[in-house]
Amino acid sequence: MKQRILCAGFGGQGALLIGKLVVTAGMIEGKHVTWLPSYGPEMRGGTANVMAVISDKPVGSPIFTRIDTLVALNQPSLDKFLPQVVEGGMVLFNSDLCDKGASKNGICIVGIPLNKFGEQVGDIKASNMVALGALIELTGCVENKTVQDDLKHMLEKKNPTLLARNLEALEIGRKFVVESAQ
Amino acid sequence: MGEKILMKGNEAVAEAAIRAGCRHYFAYPITPQNELIEYMAKRMPQVGGTCLQAESEVAAINMVLGAAACGVRAMTSSSSPGISLKQEGISYIAACRLPAVIINVQRGGPGLGNIAPMQCDYFQATRGGGHGDYYTPVLAPSSVQEFADMAPEAFDLAEKYLTPVLIFADGLLGQMMEPVTFEDDYGPQSDKSGWSLGCRKGRKNNHIINSLFIDPYVLKEKTEELFKVYDTIVKNEIRYEYYNVDANPKILVVAFGTVARVVKTAIDELKDQGLEVGLVRPITLWPFPYKAVKEAAKKVEKVITVELNMGQMEQDVRLAVGDTCPTQVIGKAGGVVFTPMEVISMLKENLA
Amino acid sequence: MKILAKRPKGLTDARLTYCPGCLHGVAHRIIGEAMEELDIVEKTIGIAPVGCSVFAYNFFACDMIQVPHGRAPAVATGMRRAQPDCVVFTYQGDGDLAAIGTAETVHAANRNENISIFFINNAIYGMTGGQMAPTTLPNMRATTAPYGRDVADMGYPMRVCEMLATLETPYYIERVSLLSPKDILKAKKAVKKALKYNKEKKGFCLVEMVSTCPTNWGLDPLASIDWAKKNMLPVFPVGVFKDEAKRQEASK
Numbered sequence: 001m002k003q004r005i006l007c008a009g010f011g012g013q014g015a016l017l018i019g020k021l022v023v024t025a026g027m028i029e030g031k032h033v034t035w036l037p038s039y040g041p042e043m044r045g046g047t048a049n050v051m052a053v054i055s056d057k058p059v060g061s062p063i064f065t066r067i068d069t070l071v072a073l074n075q076p077s078l079d080k081f082l083p084q085v086v087e088g089g090m091v092l093f094n095s096d097l098c099d100k101g102a103s104k105n106g107i108c109i110v111g112i113p114l115n116k117f118g119e120q121v122g123d124i125k126a127s128n129m130v131a132l133g134a135l136i137e138l139t140g141c142v143e144n145k146t147v148q149d150d151l152k153h154m155l156e157k158k159n160p161t162l163l164a165r166n167l168e169a170l171e172i173g174r175k176f177v178v179e180s181a182q
Numbered sequence: 183m184g185e186k187i188l189m190k191g192n193e194a195v196a197e198a199a200i201r202a203g204c205r206h207y208f209a210y211p212i213t214p215q216n217e218l219i220e221y222m223a224k225r226m227p228q229v230g231g232t233c234l235q236a237e238s239e240v241a242a243i244n245m246v247l248g249a250a251a252c253g254v255r256a257m258t259s260s261s262s263p264g265i266s267l268k269q270e271g272i273s274y275i276a277a278c279r280l281p282a283v284i285i286n287v288q289r290g291g292p293g294l295g296n297i298a299p300m301q302c303d304y305f306q307a308t309r310g311g312g313h314g315d316y317y318t319p320v321l322a323p324s325s326v327q328e329f330a331d332m333a334p335e336a337f338d339l340a341e342k343y344l345t346p347v348l349i350f351a352d353g354l355l356g357q358m359m360e361p362v363t364f365e366d367d368y369g370p371q372s373d374k375s376g377w378s379l380g381c382r383k384g385r386k387n388n389h390i391i392n393s394l395f396i397d398p399y400v401l402k403e404k405t406e407e408l409f410k411v412y413d414t415i416v417k418n419e420i421r422y423e424y425y426n427v428d429a430n431p432k433i434l435v436v437a438f439g440t441v442a443r444v445v446k447t448a449i450d451e452l453k454d455q456g457l458e459v460g461l462v463r464p465i466t467l468w469p470f471p472y473k474a475v476k477e478a479a480k481k482v483e484k485v486i487t488v489e490l491n492m493g494q495m496e497q498d499v500r501l502a503v504g505d506t507c508p509t510q511v512i513g514k515a516g517g518v519v520f521t522p523m524e525v526i527s528m529l530k531e532n533l534a
Numbered sequence: 535m536k537i538l539a540k541r542p543k544g545l546t547d548a549r550l551t552y553c554p555g556c557l558h559g560v561a562h563r564i565i566g567e568a569m570e571e572l573d574i575v576e577k578t579i580g581i582a583p584v585g586c587s588v589f590a591y592n593f594f595a596c597d598m599i600q601v602p603h604g605r606a607p608a609v610a611t612g613m614r615r616a617q618p619d620c621v622v623f624t625y626q627g628d629g630d631l632a633a634i635g636t637a638e639t640v641h642a643a644n645r646n647e648n649i650s651i652f653f654i655n656n657a658i659y660g661m662t663g664g665q666m667a668p669t670t671l672p673n674m675r676a677t678t679a680p681y682g683r684d685v686a687d688m689g690y691p692m693r694v695c696e697m698l699a700t701l702e703t704p705y706y707i708e709r710v711s712l713l714s715p716k717d718i719l720k721a722k723k724a725v726k727k728a729l730k731y732n733k734e735k736k737g738f739c740l741v742e743m744v745s746t747c748p749t750n751w752g753l754d755p756l757a758s759i760d761w762a763k764k765n766m767l768p769v770f771p772v773g774v775f776k777d778e779a780k781r782q783e784a785s786k
Contacts, residue, residue: 248612
C-alpha cells in the first residue's frame, strides 16, 4: 500500500493540516509517512499545498508528480493538479469554490460542498475537517478512529468545543462519501 | 528509545541537540531554517539553556566561539547566505581547535537566490569554507530521523577531534515532517577541563586559546598538527550507504541528502521494470568516500552524479572514479527538486 | 629591603611588545592591578582583539582568548552565557570596537551583557601602520587620509560613550584618559569599578581610555601626551556617561 495524497487550497483553508492529520494517523498505525509542504511566500495568503505519503515501506521520495488522491479546496488547485492524478486515482474537491467542476476519465471524482458543511457545524474553518473525513472514507489509507483519537488527544483538555466541532465535521465528510457511493 | 513523533527536520535536529546536552545556541533568522531557532527559543528556557537571537550571523558564530571556548556544547544554524557570513568564525574555531556544531539548511544561490532546497554550497562545505588551510567534517542527512541523529553525532565528532562539524541539510529536509524517535541517553560529553576557559578551580596555569602564530615556522607546525588530525578523521570517519549495488547494475548513481531519496524511489521503480541501477550515498561529504565510490564503479559501465546544483560533488566523484569508467553529471539549478519520474527517464536514456 | 613596586598578579612576567612611550602598558597594568585587588584573576576571562593589543593573551594572567577583528563583544556574550560566574572583559582598540565591531558592541551593550569592555582610543590604527580610525580627529593625518580627515567626505569622529549612553540598558559607561598620573589613577578606579560591577553581575560596563600613539602620530611620547590633551580631550571629554548604581542610589 502506498498513497500519495496532495492537498491544496488558498493559504488559511487548512490544506496543510489535512495532510498533517492524515500522516499522523498513518504514523500511529505504524506506517511510513512523509509530509512536505510548499513553503515561503505561500504562507502569506497565496496558495498552499502539501504532499503527503503513507506507505507500508520506507518512503523514498517525498516529492511526487503522480497523485493517487487529490484534495482540492479551490478551483486553481483543481485545475493545476488534476492532470497529475493517476488512473484509478481519486479527486475530492470543494464544490462551493470550484464552479467549473472537474472531469477526467478513469478516476473517481467527488465534489463536496465544504464551505456549506463548515458553516453547518458553526465555523467555515472546520471545512477542512469535513474534507479530512471524506478523504479517509474515500481512500481507507488510515482508520477513522485513529484520526478521532488523535484529535481527542490533542484537544480534549485544551479546547473541547473545537474538538466536538471537528469530530462532527469529520463525520459529515465521512457520511457524505458513504451516501454518494450508494 | 522514545515514542515516534511527527516533526519537521528543523525541529527534530534542535530537539536532538538539546537531548545531546547542547545548552548554548546562537543564531539569526533566515528561511528555510526559522523553525530551528524558533524551536530553540521555546525549548531552551524549559531546560535552563540559552537561545540567543544574535544581531547577525557573524555575531552568532562568534558567540558559539566564546561558549565553545568555555567548554560547553554550543551550536548555531543558518541557511546558505548566513553560512557565508559565518565562515570567518568557522575558520577561527577550526584554528583554535574548538568543538562546535553548525547546521546549514541550504537554500538557492548564488546571491540572495531563493528559499528552495538546493545543494549548491557543496564546494564551500567540503573545502573548509573560510580562509586558511582547514577542513570541517560534513554530515549530510537524507531523512528527518537521520538529521536528528546527526546532532549528537556531530557533537561527539567535534569533541573527539576538536573541530567544528557541519550538518549539511537543505530546505526540504528542514521543512518536511517525518516520524522521529529520540534516544533516552546520548552518552556523556568529553572532559574539556584540560583546555577550556573560565573554570580554573585552583588550576595553576592560565589557559590561552589562540589562532595567531606570527612565527611562520610555528604556524607551519600548527597547521601540520591540524592535518594529522584530518588524516585520522579520513581514516576513521568516512560514512556512506550502498543501495542496490550488489544487484549487478549497469549504472551507478552517486547522490546525497534529499536527492538520494528521490534516486532510491527511481531505483525501486526501475527494478520493477527489470532494470538495475546502484546508488552510493555519501553520508560524510568531507571526508568523501572515494574508495567506496571507486569500488562500486569497477563493476558498472557508467557513474552518474545527480545533485541539486550545476555539478559540484561530481568533481569528487571523478577523482574517485578516475579512468575506471565514464562519468556524467545530472545537475539542476534553481531549487527545483528532481522528481522520481524525471530521474527514471534520465536513467532510462542511459540504460538504453 | 622594601619592595616599592612589583608586577600585579593580574599580569604575567612576559615582556610587553609595545612601542616605547605607548600607553597600552599602563592600561594593562591598571587592569592587572584591579583584577588582583578584586581577587578575580582566577575567575576572569580576558579577550584580546585584533590590533596592537592582539598579543594581550600573553600579558594577562587570567584565562585568555584571541578572537576575530571586532567580534570580542560577541565572543564575550557566548562566554558569559556559558560561564555566568566568571568575569569576562574585552580589550579593544578604536578600529576593532568602533569600525568593524560596531554592531557587536552596540548589541552587547543593549542586551546589558555582564561584561566589561576596555576601549583604548588613540584615534589611529596602530598595528597596521597608521590608517584612519573612526575616532581620527577632523583634519588629522593618517596614511589613508594623507591630506587629513575631511569630515565632508569621511564624517566626524565617532563618540562611542555618548552613543551607547542613549541606550536604556547598559549599566556603566565612563570615559577616562591615560594622559597624566592623576588621570591614570582615575582610570584605574573606573576599571576597578567596571570589574567589580561584573563580579556582582550588574551588567554591561564600558571604560573608554583616551590614549596616544607616538609612533604613528610621529611625535615623541611627551609631545604626544601634550597633543592628546590639547586635541583629543575637547572631542572626547572625560566623564561618567552612565552609572546605574549611582542613579539608583540617587533615586532612593
